[in-house]
Amino acid sequence: MAILGFEEKEFFASGHRACAGCGETIALRHVLKAAGEKIIVVQATGCMEVVSTPYPETSWEVPWVHCAFENAAAVASGVRAALNMRGDKETKVLAMGGDGATYDIGFGSLSGAFERGTNFLYVCTNNEAYMNTGIQRSGATPEYTSTTTTPDGKIIHGKQGVKKPLPFILAAHGAKYVATASVTNLFDLKKKVQKALSINGPTYIEVLVPCVPGWKIDASSTLDVAKKAFETNAFPLFEIENGVLTITSKPESKKPIHEYLIMQGRYKHLNPDQMENIQKSIDEHFAYLESIQGKKIFETLL
Numbered sequence: 001m002a003i004l005g006f007e008e009k010e011f012f013a014s015g016h017r018a019c020a021g022c023g024e025t026i027a028l029r030h031v032l033k034a035a036g037e038k039i040i041v042v043q044a045t046g047c048m049e050v051v052s053t054p055y056p057e058t059s060w061e062v063p064w065v066h067c068a069f070e071n072a073a074a075v076a077s078g079v080r081a082a083l084n085m086r087g088d089k090e091t092k093v094l095a096m097g098g099d100g101a102t103y104d105i106g107f108g109s110l111s112g113a114f115e116r117g118t119n120f121l122y123v124c125t126n127n128e129a130y131m132n133t134g135i136q137r138s139g140a141t142p143e144y145t146s147t148t149t150t151p152d153g154k155i156i157h158g159k160q161g162v163k164k165p166l167p168f169i170l171a172a173h174g175a176k177y178v179a180t181a182s183v184t185n186l187f188d189l190k191k192k193v194q195k196a197l198s199i200n201g202p203t204y205i206e207v208l209v210p211c212v213p214g215w216k217i218d219a220s221s222t223l224d225v226a227k228k229a230f231e232t233n234a235f236p237l238f239e240i241e242n243g244v245l246t247i248t249s250k251p252e253s254k255k256p257i258h259e260y261l262i263m264q265g266r267y268k269h270l271n272p273d274q275m276e277n278i279q280k281s282i283d284e285h286f287a288y289l290e291s292i293q294g295k296k297i298f299e300t301l302l
Helices: 023-035 047-052 072-085 099-104 107-116 166-171 186-197 219-231 272-292
Strands: 039-043 064-066 092-098 121-126 177-182 203-208 237-241 244-249
Touching (some): 023 186, 039 072, 047 092, 072 092, 072 121, 092 099, 121 186, 166 237, 177 186
Parallel strands (some): 039 064, 177 203
16 A cells, blocks of 8 residues: 555654654655565665664664675675575665765775676765764765864864765766655655666665754754755756766756755854855856756766
8 A cells, every 4th residue: 555655564663763853764764665675775884773773673674784884885785696696686685875884985885886787776865974973074065064073163164175976976887877866855766766776787866864963953844954955956856867867856946045054053154255155056066967968978888
């Protein structure tokens, strides 16, 4: 039975220890609903591992493997190889990690799995910092963001430099499918997860998941903040299928970036010039996406 297109059965049970309003748990719950029960999950160390499996309890209703920060994609490759040896082509392999485990610590094993052509889906739950270990900056942290390792100071105002373009890096590996998604549009997320799992080869979906303590937002505003990220083009929704980029959804009326920034305590230090710089960068990036939409920008090698 389905409710609004989603399975009624829960594969990530309630009772976990995540923060109230946690964007990651929203994403995880609906990714699993889209994937179904014929799945094996490989989870990198991070918030979701900590809150979901305090021994001897677990919130996982599907087979689940915990691994280190750096090797989720490698472990997923091993699980896929074991299934292949058994002749099991029906069970899907889903690896999951936060942006720290994906953009930085685990990038080597992720790149290797994509280069080898491993048949699995990797989902990055991106909250734009190392939230589990104290809100340190990651390769996914946007410019000017205040974190515990890039604090706002008298001379340096938050993180210096832009975030790593990881979806494009993985698409450049020759992957058949790479996409971005958000907890503010669960139907789009479901469609992309199911499409990714239907493809033979490595696929990647990055989901924007606001973090209540890390972004310094109210627990009731998680979806509002995610929605504003979409409406301002701070986090565009697109897919790169067989090397061709498509913007899958655009805001009906684009909002100015300051509406998104002022919702979050991690940006309370910004001055008008810095907000203008962020606006310019976002506008240029989205204009670039529009300029390459419908064009084959990468060769599909796998």
